[in-house]
Structures are given as C-alpha cells and as structure tokens.
Amino acid sequence: MWDELNLRHLRAVAAIVRLGSISAATRAVSISQPAITQGLSKLEGQLGIALFNRQPEGMQPSEAAMLLAPRIERALHHVGSPRVTTAQMRALLALAEAGSYVSASVATGLSQPTLHRALADLSIALRRKLVERRGKGIGFTDSGxxxxxxFRLARAELAAGLAEIDLLKGREVGRIAIGAMPLPRARLLPAALVAFHALYPDFRVVIAEGSFAELIEPLRDGDLDLMLGALRLPPPGDDVQQLPLFLDRPVIIGRKDHPLANRQPSLAELASFPWIVSPQGTPLHGQWRAMFDAARIPLPKVPIECGSVLAIRQMLIASDFLTMLSADQVALELSVNWLVRIADAPAGLTRNIGMTTRTGWRPTPLQAAFLDQVRIASSKME
Structure with missing residues (x-):
C-alpha cells in the first residue's frame, strides 16, 4: 500500500507534527493550505484513521500521526528530494527488481511508456542519470x-509505519524479513518462530537463507530487517550494528565408523585426514585454521570448501572426511548415530552468534516482540 500514498501528503503530515499547524507546514513544504487540507483528508481515508484533531489552537496530532511522522521523516531523508513522487519510486524499484522494462511492466501492470516516462522524470528531478543501455539490456549507473x-530503505520505513498504524487499529499484522545463516537455522530460529507464531499467528515472517556475503547487501538495502548468524570481526561497517546473543563452541564431526571415532585423537591425527571446511573468510574457517596454527601443525588437505550442512552431512557419511561444525547443526544426525563427535575444538575456540541490523533500525512493536523471542531462545542455547 505504500506506493498508493502521495509523498507530498506525507511530507505535509510530518511538517504539521513538527511545526504544530497547517499554516506553518504550508510555508515549510511549499503547498497551499487548501491542498494540504484536501491531501490530509485523502490520506486519512486511505489509512482508515484520523491523523489530527482539529482544534482552534492548532492541529493536535493523533497517536497515529505520532507513530507515522518519524517514519515519514526517515523515509523522506532517504528519498532526498521533494521533487520525487511515489510513482517514480515505484518505477525505479520495479525496474531494479525485474531487470527489464518488459518484466517491470508485467510486475506492476504499468505500460512500458509509462515506466520510461516516470524514470526520465525522476532523472530530471534528481539531476542525474540513473539508467543506461548496456548492449541489448539495461544497467544502472552508480547514482542509479x-x-x-x-528508495528501498524509504520503502521499508513507510511499510513499517503502515504496520504500526494497523496495530493501532487492532490488526496484529505486518512482516519481518530475516536473513538466516546456517547455524541459527538449526535450532535458534525455529524455536523463536514457533513461540512467536503462537502469540501472533497473522504476522508474516520471511526467511532468506544464505551466507553472510549473500545477505549483507539485502540487509543494507532494506530488503532484510535483520540477519542471524556468526558475527564478524572486525564489524562490517558503521552502517550496520551487531548484537551478540550466545557463544558457540564448534566440534569435530565424522561418520560413525570413522577411523578416529571413539578415541581421543591428537591434532596431528586430525590433520592426517582430508577436511571439508566452510569457505575462506567465514568465522568458522578462521577458527579451523587457528586450531592448527596455534599447535604449529601444517594445515590438513581441504579438497572441498562448502557452507551447506546438508551436502556436508552426505559427504561425511560416505567418506573419511572430517569437518568442524556446531553440534546443533547436525543434532539429528548425531542422535541417530549417522555422524559422531570425533573431538571437541580446543578451549577458547568459540564463535559469537548474534543479530546484525542496520544502524538506527527501529523495529515495529511486533518486530520487537519477535526479537524478544529470539533472545529467549538464545538464552537456552549455551
């Protein structure tokens, strides 16, 4: 619904909340008082809730306006120009997500000439080129x-504001988009989801699986609200923040009849077998390497780097490979004795597992309720 709202009307709402009157907002946003009044009436009709109480001393914002105004301010900050329209935002995002004018037309129901015109007007409004021809296709400039x-971040703020309005109206709906790295998918995330769904069955949760490298840019774009998984050192940048939840100590895993099973093998014996390890650059890979480097033992052979627990499991069962994982990631395989714990990782070899969000991200009340369930589930992980 965000793309049905008028950015000029939203800008007026934020200005009235900030300044206290329509007349002051008129000067701030360069919109006539009749136009603001008409726009407010339309916006309140779209939202199904009153935003202001009209009083002789001025416009008294309702609870809905007080919730919505900060979201509008943040969205407008991302948009960056008062000349941009919602239709232009929608056109650019549709083209970015569909990859071509033809596909964007199908996705939005807008004609290709309409999309071309909206993007041409947007380039003029922003005074920069956004889209360019590349062979038979299209691409985006750095400015694009x-x-x-x-625009994605602005969209996320507006969607969050609308969800808060729905909650105010008694509708416990909305969504949270989670990027899930391998370890949380085993126990932490399922436990949090089951508990949360029991409390808020109509709230939508979208999960994207992947590695840190695959998920961090969608988080920065606003397509994901948070990531769960191993935290990075050093932190990935000032635009994201990390919150530790619990420490995970990985273990060495192999098949049930592995030559080193039911023993207490030395690191030198572990190094004599081939390994499957997580890709270079991941915390687990770094810990695996540190385990042998600290003992001054040459690294074992690593014919395969893999981040898929499902694939690793099948390869372990059928070979003498070893791997290092959290026991939670192969709990079922350990319980039915397909795989066994060959050895514990050396003391002090731990990973910080936690949440990564955009810096300054403000969850809606129901998103915050989900985070509470994540914290409760994580308290049972150590």
Whole structure:
C-alpha cells in the first residue's frame, strides 16, 4: 500500500507534527493550505484513521500521526528530494527488481511508456542519470544504484509505519524479513518462530537463507530487517550494528565408523585426514585454521570448501572426511548415530552468534516482540 500514498501528503503530515499547524507546514513544504487540507483528508481515508484533531489552537496530532511522522521523516531523508513522487519510486524499484522494462511492466501492470516516462522524470528531478543501455539490456549507473538503495530503505520505513498504524487499529499484522545463516537455522530460529507464531499467528515472517556475503547487501538495502548468524570481526561497517546473543563452541564431526571415532585423537591425527571446511573468510574457517596454527601443525588437505550442512552431512557419511561444525547443526544426525563427535575444538575456540541490523533500525512493536523471542531462545542455547 505504500506506493498508493502521495509523498507530498506525507511530507505535509510530518511538517504539521513538527511545526504544530497547517499554516506553518504550508510555508515549510511549499503547498497551499487548501491542498494540504484536501491531501490530509485523502490520506486519512486511505489509512482508515484520523491523523489530527482539529482544534482552534492548532492541529493536535493523533497517536497515529505520532507513530507515522518519524517514519515519514526517515523515509523522506532517504528519498532526498521533494521533487520525487511515489510513482517514480515505484518505477525505479520495479525496474531494479525485474531487470527489464518488459518484466517491470508485467510486475506492476504499468505500460512500458509509462515506466520510461516516470524514470526520465525522476532523472530530471534528481539531476542525474540513473539508467543506461548496456548492449541489448539495461544497467544502472552508480547514482542509479545508490538511489535504488535509498528508495528501498524509504520503502521499508513507510511499510513499517503502515504496520504500526494497523496495530493501532487492532490488526496484529505486518512482516519481518530475516536473513538466516546456517547455524541459527538449526535450532535458534525455529524455536523463536514457533513461540512467536503462537502469540501472533497473522504476522508474516520471511526467511532468506544464505551466507553472510549473500545477505549483507539485502540487509543494507532494506530488503532484510535483520540477519542471524556468526558475527564478524572486525564489524562490517558503521552502517550496520551487531548484537551478540550466545557463544558457540564448534566440534569435530565424522561418520560413525570413522577411523578416529571413539578415541581421543591428537591434532596431528586430525590433520592426517582430508577436511571439508566452510569457505575462506567465514568465522568458522578462521577458527579451523587457528586450531592448527596455534599447535604449529601444517594445515590438513581441504579438497572441498562448502557452507551447506546438508551436502556436508552426505559427504561425511560416505567418506573419511572430517569437518568442524556446531553440534546443533547436525543434532539429528548425531542422535541417530549417522555422524559422531570425533573431538571437541580446543578451549577458547568459540564463535559469537548474534543479530546484525542496520544502524538506527527501529523495529515495529511486533518486530520487537519477535526479537524478544529470539533472545529467549538464545538464552537456552549455551
């Protein structure tokens, strides 16, 4: 519904809340008082809730306006220009997500000439080129890419504001988009989801699986609200923040009849077998390497780097490979004795598992309720 709202009307709402009257807002946003009044009436009709109480001393914002205004301010900050329209935002995001004018037309129901015109007007409004021809297709300039990210973040703020309005109206709906790295998918995330769904059955949760490298840019773009998984050192940048939840100590895993099973093998014996390890650059890979480096033992052979627990499991069962994982990631395989714990990782070899969000991200009340369930589930993980 965000794309049905008028940015000029939203800008007026934020200005009235900030300044206290329509007349002051008129000067701030350069919209006539009749136009603001008419726009407010339309916006309240779209939202199904009153935003202001009209009083002789001025416009008294309702609870809905007080919730919505900060979201509008943040969205407008991302948009960056008062000349941008919702239709232009929608056109650019549709083209970015569909990859072509033909596909964007199908996705939005807008004609290709309408999309072309909206994007041409947007380039003029922003005074920069956004889209360019590349062979038979299209691509985005650096300015286009940065504008796409800004519009996605603006969209996320408006969607969150609308969800808060729905909650105010008694509708416990909305969504949270989670990027899930391998370890949380085993126990933490399922436990949190089951508990949360029991409390808020109509709230929508969208899960994207992947590695840190695959998920961090969608988080920065606003397509994901948070990531769950191993935290990074050093932190990935000032635009994201990390919150530790619990420490995980990985273990060495192999098949049930592995030559080193039911023993207490030395690191030198572990190094004599081939390994499957997580890709270079991941915390687990770094810990695996540190385990042998600290003992001054040459690294074992690593014919396969893999981040898929499902694939690793099948390869372990059928070979003498070893791997290092959290026991939670192969709990079922350990319980039925398909795989066994060959050895514990050396003391002090731990990973910080936690949440990564955009810096300054403000969850809606129901998103915050989900985070509470994540914290409760994580308290049972150590």
């Amino acid at each position: 890419q940065s504008t796409i990210r800004a």
